[in-house]
Each structure stands twice: as structure tokens, then as C-alpha cells.
Amino acid sequence: MMKSKSDNWKDLYKNSPEEEPPLPEGPILFYNEIVIDHFTNPRNVGEMTDADGYALVGDPSCGDQMKLWIKVSDGIISDIRFKSFGCPGAIATSSMTTLLAIGKTTETAKRITDDDVVLALEGIPENKRHCSLMGVNALLAAIEDYEKRSDKESIDRRGHIKS
Amino acid sequence: MIYLDHNATTSLHPRVFRAMEPYLKERFGNASSNYQTGREAKTALEHSRATVADCIGAGPQETIFTSGGTESDNCAVRGVARALREKGDHIITSTIEHHAVLKTCQVLEKEGFRVTYLPVNSDGRVDPEDVRRYIVRKTILISIMYANNETGVIQPIREIGAIAREKNIVFHTDAVQAVGKIPFAVNDLGVDLLSISGHKIYGPKGIGALYVRKGIPLQPIMTGGHHEYNLRAGTENIPSIAGLAQAMSMATQNLNAASDKLSALRQRLESGILNRIDDVQINGLQAPRLPNTSSVSFRLIEGESILLHLDLRGICVSTGSACTTDSPEPSHVLTAMGIPPQTAQGTIRFSLGEDNTKEEIDAVIDVLCDITTRLRNISSLAGK
Numbered sequence: 001m002m003k004s005k006s007d008n009w010k011d012l013y014k015n016s017p018e019e020e021p022p023l024p025e026g027p028i029l030f031y032n033e034i035v036i037d038h039f040t041n042p043r044n045v046g047e048m049t050d051a052d053g054y055a056l057v058g059d060p061s062c063g064d065q066m067k068l069w070i071k072v073s074d075g076i077i078s079d080i081r082f083k084s085f086g087c088p089g090a091i092a093t094s095s096m097t098t099l100l101a102i103g104k105t106t107e108t109a110k111r112i113t114d115d116d117v118v119l120a121l122e123g124i125p126e127n128k129r130h131c132s133l134m135g136v137n138a139l140l141a142a143i144e145d146y147e148k149r150s151d152k153e154s155i156d157r158r159g160h161i162k163s
Numbered sequence: 164m165i166y167l168d169h170n171a172t173t174s175l176h177p178r179v180f181r182a183m184e185p186y187l188k189e190r191f192g193n194a195s196s197n198y199q200t201g202r203e204a205k206t207a208l209e210h211s212r213a214t215v216a217d218c219i220g221a222g223p224q225e226t227i228f229t230s231g232g233t234e235s236d237n238c239a240v241r242g243v244a245r246a247l248r249e250k251g252d253h254i255i256t257s258t259i260e261h262h263a264v265l266k267t268c269q270v271l272e273k274e275g276f277r278v279t280y281l282p283v284n285s286d287g288r289v290d291p292e293d294v295r296r297y298i299v300r301k302t303i304l305i306s307i308m309y310a311n312n313e314t315g316v317i318q319p320i321r322e323i324g325a326i327a328r329e330k331n332i333v334f335h336t337d338a339v340q341a342v343g344k345i346p347f348a349v350n351d352l353g354v355d356l357l358s359i360s361g362h363k364i365y366g367p368k369g370i371g372a373l374y375v376r377k378g379i380p381l382q383p384i385m386t387g388g389h390h391e392y393n394l395r396a397g398t399e400n401i402p403s404i405a406g407l408a409q410a411m412s413m414a415t416q417n418l419n420a421a422s423d424k425l426s427a428l429r430q431r432l433e434s435g436i437l438n439r440i441d442d443v444q445i446n447g448l449q450a451p452r453l454p455n456t457s458s459v460s461f462r463l464i465e466g467e468s469i470l471l472h473l474d475l476r477g478i479c480v481s482t483g484s485a486c487t488t489d490s491p492e493p494s495h496v497l498t499a500m501g502i503p504p505q506t507a508q509g510t511i512r513f514s515l516g517e518d519n520t521k522e523e524i525d526a527v528i529d530v531l532c533d534i535t536t537r538l539r540n541i542s543s544l545a546g547k
Contacts, residue, residue, distance in 0.1 A: 036471075039471065042541060045540070045541045065544065067543040083543040084541060084543055085464065085543050086468070087467040087468055088468050090465075091541065
């Protein structure tokens with residue numbers, strides 16, 4: 001604490017304080033710059049007409065909604081696109097989810113958690129934690145859709161059910 | 164910064180600050196103390212009371228100071244309900260009240276009171292005939308807000324007041340958003356209690372007032388000393404009370420000129436939005452509204468995302484709802500008007516103030532065009 005020049009209260013009223021005291025440490029209250037960047041410039045936005053896997057998650061009547069498409073080559077997610085009706089937290093976490101998933105095998109991508117997404121964004125306000133689940137859930141659902149389709153393809157090709 | 168959130172709070176008017184300053188500094192006395200600085204405080208208190216009372220057409224003995232709109236609502240609703248418990252147990256209010264009234268009614272329900280929450284029409288208005296229809300022998304209180312904070316829709320208070328008089332039922336109105344925006348006098352409205360807040364009218368936060376008509380029974384919710392005619396204990400917040408009086412008197416004097424200016428600015432904003440952006444609706448458009456408030460739903464996109472984009476460009480507004488774990492539901496006001504949850508979620512409230520300009524409104528419209536395009540481009544609801 002800086003020592004004041006005068007202890008007379010009437011003088012103190014006249015003089016503005018020399019420096020503002022620092023704010024104490026506390027919980028994350030607002031979006032950080034990385035989150036804002038992903039919100040204003042979301043990566044991999046768009047739709048896909050020839051996707052290998054697709055998912056629609058969420059319910060816009062009670063919250064956010066998201067569509068996600070993946071393209072898979074040799075078991076690796078080679079392209080990914082999403083669209084979202086959601087709050088900034090939902091848009092930013094969805095965008096980060098696509099970055100974490102692209103270039104990974106479907107098996108590895110399935111293991112991406114909401115914590116991974118939040119960590120990659122260097123934190124998100126506590127009351128927005130639930131947003132990070134949507135992108136991860138959409139990714140998982142799209143991979144499952146891809147797996148279902150490849151199973152069906154192998155059924156068709158071989159003419160019998162794959163064990 | 165372009166500030167379009169005056170229904171949330173307003174800046175402190177420099178003249179209000181000047182009225183408060185002496186009581187924050189050298190005139191720090193307690194209004195109950197019997198020496199010079201105490202008498203200065205007492206004088207400020209009673210002169211302020213006379214001013215506030217005069218602004219709403221009340222008597223000074225009918226006006227008490229509280230810590231704000233929320234406390235005034237609590238004082239009125241709880242105070243009357245408890246004072247009249249022997250007489251009856253039924254309260255009539257509406258579904259679109261501020262939470263200060265709604266949650267208080269819910270607490271009273273747990274204490275054994277019965278509460279009727281009246282619906283509103285698609286323009287957000289209560290039908291006075293509904294009030295009449297739901298009155299029973301045991302009805303002791305009607306509490307309907309004067310103007311809604313989210314939509315600005317003005318309720319038919321005079322009509323409801325007449326019904327309350329006819330049936331001899333105590334009538335409270337939360338006038339927090341109406342004060343300083345539309346002219347009124349308590350006798351003309353036929354209300355028995357009326358809530359006022361300081362910080363919505365360029366006054367300080369943490370101060371409000373409650374009009375209590377002479378003879379209306381009220382059980383105090385704050386007990387202690389003999390302050391405020393035994394209705395609200397606690398050492399009076401003299402700086403803020405002096406500020407509230409100054410703010411009230413300025414708001415009342417400038418009302419007509421301010422109202423004309425605000426209506427013109429709002430008209431500019433709404434026609435700009437309607438002309439340049441598709442898939443929008445203005446809520447409560449057919450009803451009488453406060454001159455400064457506009458509730459706009461931008462379909463296919465989400466409100467908090469619009470809000471943050473505006474914030475990043477220095478524009479302050481609020482949403483009808485917030486996506487948080489605490490309250491994921493869309494606004495209870497918009498839902499009560501029959502607006503689908505998805506549309507309600509894309510709703511922005513613009514509330515203008517005396518410091519706004521045409522240039523600011525034009526800039527906001529330009530930014531909105533850009534933001535809605537950007538968000539619709541990434542929206543999963545918008546078709547290709």
C-alpha cells in the first residue's frame with residue numbers, strides 16, 4: 001500500500017487515489033480471448049453433401065442445436081464441418097472440437113472429452129461448461145453414424161452379416 | 164460505447180451526483196440524531212420525501228424509502244398479505260411480473276396463500292376482465308406491474324384500479340420501469356401501493372421508494388427502529404435519498420420532451436431493423452408501450468451470440484433469456500405471450516435513454532445487419 005501524502009480526510013477527498021488496488025483471484029467469469037476468437041471466427045463451419053458421418057444433436061426448443069458432418073479416409077477424419085444454433089460458448093466449443101478431431105483416427109477422436117475442449121480453449125466460465133458437451137456429443141454421434149454406415153456397406157458387399 | 168440498456172440501469176446524472184455529494188462527505192449525520200449534522204440529514208430526508216411524493220401525486224406521509232425496486236415489491240406484497248392474513252388468503256398477480264413479485268408470491272404460496280397468475284394476450288397485456296373474473300371473497304391483494312421491463316408493454320392499470328376500488332381490494336403496481344417514462348398520478352391510477360427504483364431514472368443504485376396509501380395495512384418486513392413511519396426500519400440512506408429526489412424531479416419535469424425524443428429514436432431503430440433484416444418480429448407491437456423499449460426477436464439465431472457480437476463492437480443491450488445452467492429457460496415474459504421458445508431465445512431488448520443519438524441508432528442498425536448475416540450463415544436452423 002502506498003502511503004498517502006496527507007491523513008486529513010478533507011484533503012483525501014480532493015486527491016484521487018494514486019493507484020487502483022488489484023482485483024483478487026477468483027473463478028472464471030467471462031469468455032477469454034481464445035473463446036472469443038473461436039466465436040467470432042469459428043473454424044470448419046459449413047455443410048457437407050458427401051459426408052461419411054452426420055449427427056444432429058441438441059434441441060433448439062430448450063437450448064442449443066448443432067449439426068456436424070465428417071469425411072473419413074483410411075480411418076482418419078479428413079474433413080469436418082459444423083453448423084450451430086447456439087450461444088457463444090456452444091459455437092466456440094464446437095469450433096474447437098472440430099480442430100481437435102480433424103486428422104485423428106475415428107478411434108482416437110471418439111476419446112476426445114469436454115475437458116479436452118475446455119483445456120484447449122484455456123478455460124470457459126463455469127456456467128458454460130455444459131456447452132462443451134454438445135460438440136463432443138455431436139462428434140461421437142457422427143463417428144457412430146459413420147461406423148454404422150460402413151457396417152452396412154460391408155454387409156452389402158459381402159452379402160452376409162459382419163460378425 | 165453505445166448504451167442501449169437503460170431498462171437495466173442508467174448512468175448517474177451529474178446533477179444527481181451533485182445533489183448526493185454533500186451527504187457523502189461533510190453532511191454525514193444520522194437523520195435520527197439531534198444536533199446540527201443530524202438535523203441536516205433529517206432536513207434532506209424530509210425534503211426529498213416531499214419531492215418524491217409530489218412527483219407521483221402522493222402525500223409525504225404516504226411515501227417511504229427502501230433499498231430499491233425489489234425491496235419495495237417485497238414490502239408491498241409480503242407486507243399486505245401478512246397484514247390481511249385474517250381477512251383472506253388469495254392474491255392475484257400476472258405471469259409477466261418481475262421476479263421480485265413472482266418469487267415473493269411463490270414464497271407466500273408456501274406459507275399457505277393462494278395465488279392466481281393471470282395470463283397475457285399475444286401482445287403481452289393483462290385483460291382487466293380477467294382480474295374481475297378471478298376475484299374471490301378471500302382476495303386480499305392484486306399486484307400487476309405498470310410497464311413490463313422486457314417488452315415495455317404498458318398494463319391497463321387504471322382499469323384494474325377501478326375494479327380493485329369497486330371490490331375494495333388492495334392494489335399494488337410495480338412502476339419501476341414506468342416512472343419517468345410515462346406521466347401518472349397515484350390517485351388517477353387508483354393504486355394503493357406503487358414501487359419506485361432510483362437507478363432506472365439516472366439516480367443511484369440501492370435506493371427506491373414505496374407509495375403506501377394512507378390507511379393501507381402493511382406489516383413491515385424489516386423490523387428495528389422507528390424509521391419511515393415504522394414501515395421500514397434502518398438508518399436512512401441520505402445520499403441516495405437526496406439523489407433519488409433529484410432524479411425523480413428531473414425525470415418528471417422533462418418527461419414530455421424526453422418521451423417524444425425516445426419515441427422518435429425507437430421508431431428509427433425499429434423501422435431500420437424491419438426494413439433491412441429478414442425474419443424479425445417486434446414483440447408487443449400492437450400494445451401501448453413505453454417510448455424507450457423495443458423487444459426484437461431475430462429468428463434462427465441465438466440471443467446471447469447477438470449480444471456478444473454487439474458487445475465486441477461496444478454496443479450494450481440485453482437478451483430476453485440467458486443460456487446458463489442457472490436459467491436455461493427462455494424468458495417467462497415472452498413465453499407467456501405465446502412466443503415459441505426458439506424465437507424467444509433470439510430476442511434482444513433495446514432500451515433507449517436520453518443520452519442516445521440518431522447517429523448511434525444508425526450505427527447499431529448497420530452492425531445488426533452484419534451480425535445477423537454472420538450468425539445465420541453458421542446457424543443449423545437456417546436453410547441453405
